[in-house]
Amino acid sequence: MMGPLSIxxxxxxxxxxxxxxxxxxxxxxxxxxxxxxxxxASTNLLPQGIAVGDVTSQSALLWLRTNGPMVVQFEWxxxxxxxxxxxxxxxxxxxxxxxxxxxxxxxDFTLAIPIEGLTPATxxxxxxxxxxxxxxxxxxxxxxxxxxxxxxxxxxKSHAPVTFAWSGDLGGQxxxxxxxxxxxxxxxxxxxxxxxxxxxxxxxxxxxxxxSPPNExxxxxxxxxxxxxxxxxxxxxxxxxxxxxxxxxPVNAIWDDHEVRxxxxxxxxxxxxxxxxxxxxYWPIRxxxxxxxxxxxxVRAGADLELFILDTRQYRSRNTDQDGPAKTMLGExxxxxxxxxxxxxxxxxxxxxxxxxxxxxxxxxxxxxxxDGWAGGPGIPGFERERQVIVDAILGQRVKNVxxxxxxxxxVQANAYDPNGDGVPDFHEFVAGPLSAAPGRxxxxxxxxxxxxxxxxxxxxxxxxxxxxxxxFAVTILDEAGxxxxxxHLSAK
Numbered sequence: 111m112m113g114p115l116s117i118x119x120x121x122x123x124x125x126x127x128x129x130x131x132x133x134x135x136x137x138x139x140x141x142x143x144x145x146x147x148x149x150x151a152s153t154n155l156l157p158q159g160i161a162v163g164d165v166t167s168q169s170a171l172l173w174l175r176t177n178g179p180m181v182v183q184f185e186w187x188x189x190x191x192x193x194x195x196x197x198x199x200x201x202x203x204x205x206x207x208x209x210x211x212x213x214x215x216x217x218d219f220t221l222a223i224p225i226e227g228l229t230p231a232t233x234x235x236x237x238x239x240x241x242x243x244x245x246x247x248x249x250x251x252x253x254x255x256x257x258x259x260x261x262x263x264x265x266x267k268s269h270a271p272v273t274f275a276w277s278g279d280l281g282g283q284x285x286x287x288x289x290x291x292x293x294x295x296x297x298x299x300x301x302x303x304x305x306x307x308x309x310x311x312x313x314x315x316x317x318x319x320x321x322s323p324p325n326e327x328x329x330x331x332x333x334x335x336x337x338x339x340x341x342x343x344x345x346x347x348x349x350x351x352x353x354x355x356x357x358x359x360p361v362n363a364i365w366d367d368h369e370v371r372x373x374x375x376x377x378x379x380x381x382x383x384x385x386x387x388x389x390x391x392y393w394p395i396r397x398x399x400x401x402x403x404x405x406x407x408x409v410r411a412g413a414d415l416e417l418f419i420l421d422t423r424q425y426r427s428r429n430t431d432q433d434g435p436a437k438t439m440l441g442e443x444x445x446x447x448x449x450x451x452x453x454x455x456x457x458x459x460x461x462x463x464x465x466x467x468x469x470x471x472x473x474x475x476x477x478x479x480x481x482d483g484w485a486g487g488p489g490i491p492g493f494e495r496e497r498q499v500i501v502d503a504i505l506g507q508r509v510k511n512v513x514x515x516x517x518x519x520x521x522v523q524a525n526a527y528d529p530n531g532d533g534v535p536d537f538h539e540f541v542a543g544p545l546s547a548a549p550g551r552x553x554x555x556x557x558x559x560x561x562x563x564x565x566x567x568x569x570x571x572x573x574x575x576x577x578x579x580x581x582x583f584a585v586t587i588l589d590e591a592g593x594x595x596x597x598x599h600l601s602a603k
Contacts, residue, residue, distance in 0.1 A: 155180065155240045155253065158344055159353035162260040163222070163394025165306060165360040166410070167230035170260060171394035174238060175220040175344075176213045181243050184208045184223060186236035189259065212243065218340045222394045230265040258357040261305060264412035266456070269580045272411045275299055277573035278310035278366065278465065278517035281346060282547030286320035286329055292349020293546050295571055295590040300355045302575060305411065307359050308419070310517035310543070311366025311465040313393065314342045316385065318368065334381055339369070339388035347392075363393040364405055364419050366465040366518055373482045376424040386424070406444050408451055415578045416457035418448055420464050429480030432491050439466075439484065439493040448500065453507045458602050459578050460512045467516040467541050468497065469525060469555030483518070485556045494558060501529050501559065504537060510603045513583060514539035520550030521568025522587050524598060525561040535562070538600060540585050542574035565596045 154177060161173040172184050187205040206225070213219040228234065237257040264270040280293060287293065299307065316333035328345045331338065347353060367373050370385035386403065389395075398404040406421040425441025440448065452460055464484070466472065471487035473480075479490050486492030504512055520543055526535035544550075549568045555561045571590040576583065580602065587596040 156238065156256055158347035158392075159356060160238060160256055160258050161356040161394050162258060162360045164362060164396040164407070164409075165260055165263060167263045167265040168228045169224060169226045170228065170234075170262070170360065171222045171224050171396060172236060172238075173220070173222045173394035174213075175218065175347075175392075176240060178213075178219060179215075179243060180213050180219070181210050181241050182213065182221065183210050183239045184225065184236055185239065186225060186234050188229070189233040189235045192235050217391050218388075220391045224396070228262045230262050231268065231270060233259060233261045235259045256357070260358070260360045263305065263410070266410050266413060268412050269414055270412045271577060271579045272305050272415050273302070273575070273577045274306045274308060274411075275302065275304050275573050275575050276308035276310055276463070276515050276517070277543045277545050279312040279520055279544030279547040280314065281320060281329070282312060282315040282318055282368065282520075282544065284320060284325065285544075285546040285548060286325035287345070287349050288325055291351040292326070292346075294351050295545055295573065296349070296351040296355035298588065298590060298592045299573055300351075300359060301592070304359050306409075307355075307361045308417070308463060308515065309361055309363040309393075310463065310515070311364055312368040312518070312544075312547070313363060313365065313389070314346050315368040315547075316342045317371040320345075334384075336384040336387060339385050340391065343388055343392035361393070362409060362417075362419060363389075363395060364421065364463070364465060365389050365423055367423060367482070370423075373429060374423065375426045375428050377426075378428060382424070406440075406447065410457065411578075413456075414458040414580050415461065416451075416455045416459070417461040417463055418451050420444070420448065420462065422465050426493075429482055430491070431480070433486060433493065433495050435495065437491070437493060437495060439496050445496065445499065449503045452503060452509050452512070455509075458511055458580055459583050460509060462500075462512065462514045464514060464516050466518050467523070467555075468514055468527075468539050469559055469561055470519055470523065470541070470553050471556055472519060472553075485558065487556065501536075505530055511583070511600075512537040513600070515574070516541045517543040519553070520544045520547055521552050521566070522572060522596060523552075523555070523566045524564040524585070524596065525555055525559075526564060527559040527561055529559045531560055540574055540587075540598075542572055542587060544571060545573065546571055564598055567595065570595070 156174050157177050158175045163171045185205045185207045211221055237254055316339050320329035333339045333342050369389050370381050376382045407419050409417040422439055426439050427437045431437050466483035469485045471481055471485050472483035481490050481492040484493050484497045486494050523541040525539045527537055528535050552566055552568050572587050575586045583600040585598045589595055
């Protein structure tokens with residue numbers, strides 16, 4: 111069931127030496143371990159590291175990519191169980207294991223493996239055992255490659271604080287990997303001990319050339335094919351700071367445009383299928399049982415927080431289309447999913463995650479009349495008709511404590527919106543980014559939703575940090591050095 115007896119014995123023997131290991135040990139073993147030399151030779155088995163994604167109160171997705179065809183297995187247990195094992199000095203490990211999985215070229219040697227039956231609000235530690243394929247597909251020369259940690263979310267009945275961050279836009283306009291760390295802002299975020307990170311798209315810039323020097327070599331081309339999109343994703347994982355971050359921080363990733371090309375509209379772009387496949391291969395995104403291409407999804411984090419992560423690319427009309435009943439950003443099925451989710455949610459805070467902002471007129475390609483975000487501009491169409499459908503649902507159903515999170519424009523903006531004009535804000539929007547890209551041109555919001563702008567500032571790399579509780583929603587913007595640039599506090603209604 112688990113392979114030859116010799117492999118099982120190797121797993122058990124290895125667990126003894128793993129028990130005192132920290133998740134940040136690149137070799138996966140403590141100094142002095144009899145397996146240390148073997149593990150040191152194993153670090154190249156997973157050259158792009160590991161990642162954890164789409165964590166819920168009872169499940170997670172564990173991601174890896176091997177260096178060629180391998181057989182892999184994940185082992186996991188609560189951190190408290192590993193620590194107890196270390197103190198007991200026994201090989202009877204209270205661990206769970208996946209079956210053996212084989213990596214192959216059809217997914218560029220990547221795997222995203224779901225694990226279920228976890229305990230809510232519990233810190234888990236996992237390890238990856240990697241081996242070459244034996245004659246019958248069983249692993250030979252199995253080695254512990256690396257380990258990581260994550261915490262499951264609280265269940266929907268628990269009023270527990272949740273801390274998370276969001277940002278986007280990584281490696282654009284010549285701001286790519288520079289030096290071994292690559293993108294040091296991830297070390298700053300990692301120190302915040304997040305429950306999860308929302309990666310709001312532009313996880314790489316496939317349509318943008320990154321020359322070397324000053325950047326690390328490997329991204330000096332524009333991606334148009336599946337092989338090239340995969341190569342650009344691999345280039346990002348060459349950043350040591352990003353790999354360290356993903357070892358201990360769950361990520362909820364969604365795409366924006368540069369995973370394919372600037373301002374693309376999915377149904378009309380021939381390159382979208384290749385870009386979408388590479389995105390799914392390189393980020394742990396749960397597969398919906400009824401639609402393998404679906405990317406939009408909800409995340410419930412305790413009694414007080416529910417997030418609705420939107421896909422603003424795959425179903426959208428052309429930006430240049432005139433606004434009206436036929437123009438859509440989300441597509442009818444996703445729109446109804448969002449409206450139903452908002453009105454049915456029992457969470458205190460309802461967070462709508464949109465990679466493109468609500469009110470910033472965001473023109474696209476020069477000479478093309480169309481805005482890439484929700485808002486329109488003078489004589490330039492946006493997607494305001496569908497935006498108003500969402501606003502009307504919030505107001506009509508009296509949905510309280512709604513917050514929008516966005517990115518894409520490469521600067522910080524926050525707005526309190528009063529669309530019904532009664533002098534009381536009905537919802538808020540906070541825009542963060544970039545993680546590493548050229549600063550955007552700061553633009554005030556259009557006036558359609560009656561905004562009060564709290565900040566409109568740029569010129570630095572940044573991310574947003576949120577702490578959500580039963581009574582409050584605290585937002586802080588931090589720059590790449592960890593300095594606070596903005597903070598705002600919302601009280602629950």
